[in-house]
Each structure stands twice: as structure tokens, then as C-alpha cells.
Amino acid sequence: MKEKISTARKQEIIEGFYRLSVIHGLENTSIAKIGKYLDMPPSLIMHYFPTKDILISNLIDFILEKYLLIYQPIIKELEVSKNADSTLIVETLFSRNWNLLFDDGVFYSCFALIFRNEKIKKEYRILHKKLRESLKEILDSNPDMEGRDTAVLAEQIFVVVEGAYYYLSMFDDEADYNLKVGYFKNQVYDLLRKTAVQQL
Amino acid sequence: MKEKISTARKQEIIEGFYRLSVIHGLENTSIAKIGKYLDMPPSLIMHYFPTKDILISNLIDFILEKYLLIYQPIIKELEVSKNADSTLIVETLFSRNWNLLFDDGVFYSCFALIFRNEKIKKEYRILHKKLRESLKEILDSNPDMEGRDTAVLAEQIFVVVEGAYYYLSMFDDEADYNLKVGYFKNQVYDLLRKTAVQQL
DNA sequence: CTATAAATTGAACAATTGTTCAATATTATA
DNA sequence: TATAATATTGAACAATTGTTCAATTTATAG
Secondary structure (H helix, E strand, C coil), X not given: CHHHHXXXXXXXXXXXXHHHHHHHCHHHCCHHHHHHHHCCCHHHHXXXXXXXXXXXXXXXXXXXXXXXXXXXXXXXXHXXXXXXXXXXXXXXXXXXXXXXXXXXXXXXXHHHHHHCCHHHHHHHXXXXXXXXXXXXXXXXXXXXXXXXXXXXXXXXXXXXXXXXXXXXXXXXXXXXHHHHHHHHHHHHHHHHHCCHHHHC | CHHHHHHXXXXXXXXXXXXXXXXXXXXXXXXXXXXXXXXXXXXHHHHHCCCHHHHHHHHHHHHHHHHHHHHHHHHHHXXXXXXXXXXXXXXXXXXXXXXXXXXXXXXXXXXXXXXXXXXXXXXXXXXXXXXXXHHHHHHHXXXXXXXXXXXXXXXXXXXXXXXXXXXXXXXXXXXXHHHHHHHHHHHHHHHHHCCHHHHC
């Protein structure tokens, strides 16, 4: 029971931290502000997260967990039919649902920390490995992929997805956005279509 | 003459800001710290950059300028021979020289600001447009590219490059890095090789 | 040389930063 | 119910934040 209070409070604090970071930016969100927002003294936050670094580290865990939810539409489909087709894969990977799962500003602010924090870098590395492994499994479930090196294919697809997310975040205009996202979807379709011969 | 002192001082301050940001991170670099590092009072910094936002904005200009230097090896080659071949293009785009030009940690910290600052977003957008336009011109100089939509090709190549830079920054191990960068280079070679027929 | 404009200084500011600590309130266990 | 453990509070901390301002030094133009 006590365990639950502790866990719930930690969750509450992390979520508050996240929400304020969305509004004001990660670097402008202080412990005092989180306390005010959640109506609790800063000392209570420090009780559960002894230093701000630890708090940030937990925020990153929180964000990275959300990140993996991207596959849900595909997983759901795989439960019904036995394999996921190219269209579903491409549309899912490029769907803007991803942006709904977490805020890009907070995500990239956290990402920037990998360059000065080995632990955070490792966490990001593990997440990205998971993302690729999951895509490989999904690809392997498709008979069209027989004879293909799906591990490399997953790497190549994801690099387009991640480059696209980075680049497209600069465009607000919907027409611009849609035009460009079309190029990148086609690019991934081409990768999926590539024959085993061409691979050599 | 006075104009020169002012310009030099501004440059000095921006560079100091940049260097300290590389070491301690953008969010941990204060005006006082820059002052101490450059041996000048904070008030002098405020004299040239009335607010910190302006200072950050100038830092971003400074970084984005460096970014464009990526093309120098290709431009040099174009001065001698009449066109740049695929290998030079791919090797230049993926060369680690880019990392020597500016620090990725500072770059992504600045990038994260686009999500809450329209002006910064626009600057990034303009830079990325320039990068693609320059690549298009380089591609157009190559007779092999006749009949190809080099504008779209440039978009597709760059999305791989940018995704790769993002992803590869998580890997310190040289073997890992080289293996993966090989996948992405091949991916770009494939894009360059793609025939006009396949494009449809 | 003088007048003017720009460059530079140092002290001060209120606000906010992350963090500590002892005291109190609440809950679970024996 | 008493005891121990945990949850919560509020006040205080030194250090640092971005910024202001009046005074002084330095350089330039007339």
C-alpha cells in the first residue's frame, strides 16, 4: 500500500515535469515550478528524486516508453491477420500519431543530453535497437520478404523515418508537409520493393 | 574602426558562448560564465546582446553558417573537373568532417528550440532548404542525372543523411559505427543509381 | 585639443536555482 | 493501541540567474 503511494507520486511528478516541459521547455522547468504546478513543496519532489539529474533521467524513461507505442496499430493487425502489408507499415511509421504520443521539443532536448551523458546515450541506443528489432520481426512475418536481409532493411527504413521526423518538424504548412512526406513514403516503399538481386 | 571593435567583440562573445556550450551544454551556459571565460563583465555582454534570447539567436546563426561548409570538398572538386561523381558526394555527405565543424550536442539543443520559437524554426528551415538546393545543383552538374527529378532526389538523399547523423551519434564503437554507416551509404548509392523508369 | 560617441567597468538588483533539514502528519505493522 | 516507517510540510540555504545603471575609460571626428 505504501509502495503504491510512492509509485503514484513518482508518476505524478514525472508527468507534471513532462507537461511543464512541453509548455516552457525542458531547460526552463524547475523543481519549484513543478511543485507549484502539482501543489506540493519542492522538498517532496526531492524526497522521491534526490537530485534533478535523477528526475531528468526518469523523465527520459517516461518518454522512451511512450516512443515504443508507435507499433500498436501494426501489432493489433498482426493479431487478426498473420502478416502486416507494406501500406500499413509505411502509413504507421509516418503517421502523425507519433507526435501525439509525446512532444518533439522535449524529445530532442532530452536527446541532446546524450552528448554529455553516457547513461542517457545508452538508453537512447537501447530504444532505437528495440525499434529496429520490432520492425525486423514485423517484416519477417511477411512472406514477400523471404531472402531479404530484414535487419539491414529495418536500419535503412528507420533512418528515413527518423530523418523525416527531424526534417518535417520544420514545416507547419500542411501542403508542404504532405508533399514532402510523400517523397519519403515512396522512398520506403522502394526499399521494401527492392529485389534480392538488386541487394548484391 | 569603431564598427570593427563592435563586430569583433560580438564574434568573440558568440564563440565563447559556443565553446562553453560544447563543454557544459547550452542550458548550463550563463552570461556570467561567458564573461568569466572571456574575462569581461556580464554587462559588456548585455551591451552587445541586450537579452539572452538575442544572444542565443546569434549563436544559432553562428552554428548554421558553419553547417553550410559541408559542401566545401565538393565545391573544390567542381572548380577543377566539371562534375562531381557519386563517390565524392556520398563520402562527403557522410564524412565525419561535419562533426568537426560544430558540436552535435549544441546543434540539437538549438534545434529543440524550433518547437517553441517560430523565428528559430524559420532559420532552420531556410538552412535545410539551402542544403538541398546546393545538392540539387551538384547533382545537376552530373550528366548521369539527366531526366531525373534531382529536387526530389536531393530531399530523399538528405533525409537519409540527417537520419543517419541522428542515429549514428548514439554509437561510440568504431566497428558498430562503420558497419551502420555502410548501410546508409549504400542506401544513397541506390538512390543515385535508380533509373528514370523505376522512378515512376 | 576638444567634443562626442562608443567601449568598458563594477556594483547592485530581485528572482530563481537546486538542495538540506528538522518537524509534523499519516499510514501500516506488531 | 503502540510502534515503526513513510509521507508531507515549510522554512531556510548559498549560489547563480538575467538584467540594470551610473560612472569611467578609450577612441574618433571636427
